[in-house]
Amino acid sequence: MSVRRVVDGSADIVVLEGPCPVEDAETLAAFLLESPTSPVDLSACARMHTAVLQVLLRLQPMRRGTCGDPIAARCLAWPHSNEKNGQAAD
Amino acid sequence: MNDLFEQFLIEARELIQSATEDLLALESAPGEGEAVNRVFRAFHTLKGSVGLFDFPPLLEVLHxxxxxxxxxxxxxxAVDAILIDLSLETLDAVxxxxxxxxxxxxxxxxxxxEGGTLVARFRALLAPTLHPIPRAAESAATTRPDWVAALVADALPLPEGVPLTALRYVPRADCFFAGDDxxxxxxxLPSLVALTVVPVEPWPETGEHDAFTCNLAITLLTAEPRAEVxxxxxxxxxxxxxxxxxxPAPAIGVERASATLPVVVAAILTEQLRVIATPGDAxxxxxxxxxxxxAAANAxxxxxxxxxxxxxxxAAQQGREALSRVLESVLEGRDGVALPPSVPLEPSAETSRLLRIDAARVDTLIALAGELVVARNALNHLVLRAVDGIQDAGLSRAMHENDALIGRLxxxxxxxxxxxxxxPMAQVFRRFRRPVREIARSLGKDVTLDVRGExxxxxxxxxxxxxxxxxxxxxxxxxxxxxxxxERRQAGxxxxxxxxxxxxxxxxxxxVTLSDDGRGIDPVRIRAAARERGLVAADGLATMSDAAVIDLIFTPGFSTAARVSDVSGRGVGMDVVRAAATRIGGRVSVASQVGRGTTIRLALPHRIALTRIMLVKVGPDLYGLxxxxVGEVVRRRRDQILDLGPGRATVHRGRTVPVVGLADLLGTPVTARLGDGSPDAEARLLVLRSSSETVALEVDSLGARLDVLTRPLTGLVADAPGIAGTTVLGDGRVLLVLDPQALLARSFGTETSGALSEGLP
Known part of the structure; x- marks a missing residue:
């Protein structure tokens, strides 16, 4: 599975790994709605589907690491994506 | 291209044709309800066929x-001129x-x-207030939309000298379900300059998140050419x-022009631009x-x-500047010499090679093939009897009968x-109704086209x-x-x-005849024009009959039109008609009476027949004539061919006949030429049969006479002058069959285009 929740010390982290197909969008959304403060680690994500990207844009989680998918990284780098949380993730 | 697609092309053209005819009929008789139904059905069927493929703008327009x-x-x-014009324009576009x-x-x-504009016009026609003009038409009307401005502002500084394309992509909400990413x-797109992804609608403040509904708008700037995008x-x-x-800078003219010019031609033109831009000595x-x-002209x-x-x-004659200007303007599609857009473009030479055949004809063929098989079995039986050595009168009679049967079959x-x-001729005749209407309209003339013998x-x-x-x-x-x-009213x-x-x-x-009841061709005007252009020597002109003078309209470079209009009168035309008719073995003639009208008559063979040619050798090369x-073949001693300075001549049947070397006409290099220059040696001359003048063509040697099926040249060399076509010899070599009249006309006539050898691959 390319979306995982791991326990890192005290907090849960959501990790995206390898290719993240369209189905991952729902899983990711479910995780983030359940625990909105969990950061998402994108550094191991190789290829992000647009639906997954949309979840990240919509829910604006904290992000960890530079996104492994350069095109997705560019989409996420657009200023508006961090307006709400004010976090500079990558 | 698959079968389905080929079928679509055939069907689409038929439907377009029939709908065009019905629309034109509607124009002359607006009340005919059945014609409206037929037009509707044609559009409906067309839309159904287009739906099988992925051409959204086409589908939208038809819809x-x-x-x-x-x-x-x-x-x-109302079934009025507006609806009919719009429908015709749509058919043109389709x-x-x-x-x-x-x-x-x-x-x-x-x-x-273009489709967006047509769609908008149809919508406006239906109910201007109910149907807002669609987005496509809007974006075509405005110069630089906001989203582009925002994108550019974000991407500053823009890379210099690189043409950019801005793209806004709003995927459909259900695109994820369709498997789109x-x-x-x-x-x-490899060369992204800027990329933004924003929600189309503001995200809902609260509530469920639907992960599978796309609410994104993607805008980007890319250095990829528009065609790639x-x-x-x-x-x-x-x-x-x-x-x-x-x-875009001229360097990428190819991409821009590719919409109007085939890529290969655009590439050739671009290459010529590069060639002439390279400096060198004078x-x-x-x-x-x-x-x-x-090269550009041939392409x-x-x-x-x-x-x-x-x-x-x-322009090539005028200078480098002129040529590069012309090439650039052609590449950018602003040479302004394309046909007026309202006239349907002539289909390309590569139009479908499919043939629709009446099933009854195929049945006849199958029956004949069956009979042939039976006859051959009977022959086999007879052959076995012959092999067995049974010799009787019955056998030879049976073989004769069988031979006759197979021969008949x-x-x-x-x-x-x-x-x-x-x-049927109808296939070509019916295609004229539309251009006649358009041309007559553009000229402000009223005309009826009467078609017979379809x-x-x-x-x-x-x-x-x-x-x-x-x-x-x-x-x-x-x-x-x-x-x-x-003027017609005045003339009664x-x-x-x-x-x-x-x-x-x-x-x-x-x-095939085409007659008009117009002003006719005035031989006096033709004489004046011919004299002015030096088409015929002045004394020759004086002795020519009026009919022969009128025939001069088929001479290359002849045009008496006082003004150049969009429609005709560019000095190209009637010679093209004669050349085209000759290519398929036909003849063109003209008859005209001043004040009564003109008739152009094309006499054509029923079918493309075998051509009888003579092989001739010039240097190492073999050609067909x-x-x-060819009227006569004569051998003449070289000392009987006189060098007259500008040319050579000999006396044949009591007349002085100019002698022209085929090698000179073809531009064969001197070193490659065979033949013996000594006075005793014999020259081989072909006396050419021609309507106007007798010319003896000198060749190095004569070969066999053959019946061949010549194929006209196609593609880049289609208009190589002086070549009637090609044929394949028994040994597999390709033979060029020359058109001696055109070759002579090129050398001594008005055409000044480059040497023949440049026209060949």
């Missing part, structure tokens, strides 16, 4: 037109796009915006908007310029851009098979090559033949002009 016609059927929209799809496998780049498409987003064309950002410059001009002629080709050839089969290629059949090759030459004749008749309405004629296009069978040829152009 809008169908809506318009539904309203017309229901009576909520016809052009279909041609482009056939040639390039996809719609032209302009289809989206919009960002996946973006990944396929379109190729990547081809499948979602209805969801994207493209805006070119920087005026001598080589001139040669290079001429070669470049010639343009191959795609029927004759006028642009002429412009290139002329073979002849029947041949006749029926060649009959498969016969098409059901006369001729070979497919002949019927299909008739369109271009007849269109030329038709344009001339409309433009120069028919008078202005006021009805204001509406009349053109009769007819076909009839006369002996073994088919005669059509035997019907």
């Amino acid at each position: 809008a037109a169908e809506d318009g016609l539904v309203a017309a059927r229901a009576g909520t929209v 016809a052009r796009w279909t041609d482009t799809i056939e040639g390039q496998g996809d719609l032209p780049a302009t289809a989206g915006s 919009p960002i996946g498409l973006v990944r396929r 379109e190729a990547v987003f081809r499948v979602v064309r209805d969801q994207i908007t493209l805006e070119p950002l920087v005026d 001598d080589s410059d001139a040669g290079r310029r001429e070669a470049a001009g010639q 343009l002629r191959s795609v029927r851009r004759g006028i642009a080709a002429e412009a290139c050839a002329r 073979a002849a029947d089969l041949h006749r029926n098979v060649t009959g498969l290629r016969l098409l 059901d006369i059949e001729a070979d497919k090759g002949i019927v299909e090559t008739l369109f271009d030459p007849l269109l030329h004749v038709l344009r001339n008749a409309l433009d120069h033949g028919l008078e202005e309405p006021a 004629k009805p204001e509406t002009g009349r053109i009769v296009l007819g076909a009839e069978v006369q002996e073994d040829s088919i005669v 059509p035997l019907d152009s």
